[in-house]
Amino acid sequence: MPARQDGGALRGGAPRVVWCVGEHDPRTVSARSAAADLLKDDRPPHLVWHPGTGDIVQLLPVTRAARLLGGRVGREGRVCVQIMVVGQSRAPFTGTLLTGVDAIVQWLDTWGVPRRWPAGPPLPSPQSYHARRSRKDWARGGHYGASQVPLVDRPDPGAIDIRRITGPDTPVAPIPKPRAPLSDGATPPRLLPRPPRPQEPVRPQEPVRPPQTDPPPGRPLHPAPEPVPVGPSSAMSN
Template sequence: MADAWLPGAGRIPARQDGGRLKGGAPRVVWFTSENDPRRVSARSAACDLARQGRPPHLVWNPVTGEIVQLLPVTRAACLLAEPVRAEGRACVQIVVIGLAREPFTAGPLNGLERIMRWLDTWSVPRRWPAGPPLPSPQSYHSARERRPWARGGHFGASQVPESMLPDPGGLDVHRITGGDAPMMGVPRPRQPVGEQTDPPAALIPHRLPRPAAEPVLTPGAV
């Protein structure tokens, strides 16, 4: 039986979640925290998100390999809007400590295989139905179509229906799901409504405040 909590991950159980899941194809959505992974820990980012009432399921620092879980995968998380956050028998929301303009797949991915094996137990297909996420700022104009979303699999936050987020940027998706992972063709951005590429801050609910002093991390488990 699949474990609702990632074995071996640190835990900061959140008081708030996104409610019951509605069923359907299982999927995972990748976000970025817009922080330097060499200076911000997964635990500190997870605490900030919990305090803001916007907990994801996992927060992962790919440089140190630190993983913190806030919610069981059997409940919806809070970074996506309703109703999409509760769609799927699993809709795993993962925040990666990193920057959309500097895709995290260009660096170390310590701890990724542990996450992927856990997602496999929840039958999340290792595929990208909407293709690889667009780089930022082009990703503000991603298509965000319902048809690929309904298939389940892996998505960037910029590809989720009704989302206004640009992250996680232009990922090398094969480093996440493997070289043989099926996907559709390279996505094309939709026609922008105006010239503005940066949405108001209110549309990016998971962004973390910049700490007054960002301590250098000491790699290690939580």
Template structure:
């Protein structure tokens, strides 16, 4: 059963959020909070997000494994424009401390398994509909497809319709959703054509 608060994470409840969810496929959006994970704590970033009135659901330091939760998934985070963050049964926004120029998936990812297990319990599909995020700064002009967004799953901030940001950069999505899920999601060349011919 899904729990509103990630087991084992520190809690720093935000006094405000962006409203109730609008329904639809569940999804997760990965952001970058530009800072050195060796010297900046997840709690300090969470405090700053609350001050800015832009709370995410989680702030994660992948080097130290520190995770701080600000909101339950049933409330919208403040990192996306307009009502985009209210799309889906849930739209979990995760701020990862790091750099868009240096993929956080190149670090040890301490705490990722706990985050993914929690997202699984909320039935966020282990798929990345828009494919791997582009490297920064090319990601600033990435396609932001509403059709792919509607499918739910995992997205980089740069892949969300209506955004202009370039994070999280060229992260290795296989390290997040797993090689097996990635192989199921991305068909081999020609496979789609064969499937169409069989219909």
């Protein structure tokens, strides 16, 4: 049952695969039934897989983007395979038989998807709503849970055992170590007070000049008389 419309052309980049869970009860829902629901909602992935029965339904060619993740992120990568697993986040599907998982992973190998999980194991639900969704991890390519995809607000697939999918030799991203506690007898660092600021030198005040007053109104301004020479009386003219 191929989908009529895909997500468009792929944009290039590291090849990757995203594992999703559709919150279906695997005891009552088949792969074909889940695929039909996704087609009805216009959200087809590339594959729908039932890990209990091993049934696989391919809805789109891997050379085209799927529509399950939505947005631009689903078109990133030389391939960005989107797999819908018939299961539930609260009961990780890796606790079942995983019939057909080897065939799926070997098929992904042929498309260059490396067997690694750059973001580490997916978190359990509902903690997975607060997963990192790092662009740096996403750019490396490999295997991801839907809760680890940037800009995608999904909690699935839950706390799956990634080594049951990609093998026991799968490298796992290191978990950040907590800070080491202080040993007995060690003194915590002291908080030093802030040194006082140097005082600025006091500048001498300039003398205050008396304000210049204007002449009273109504009195005319006369020029100053010319100076009279002072000397012997004989030098003076009549």
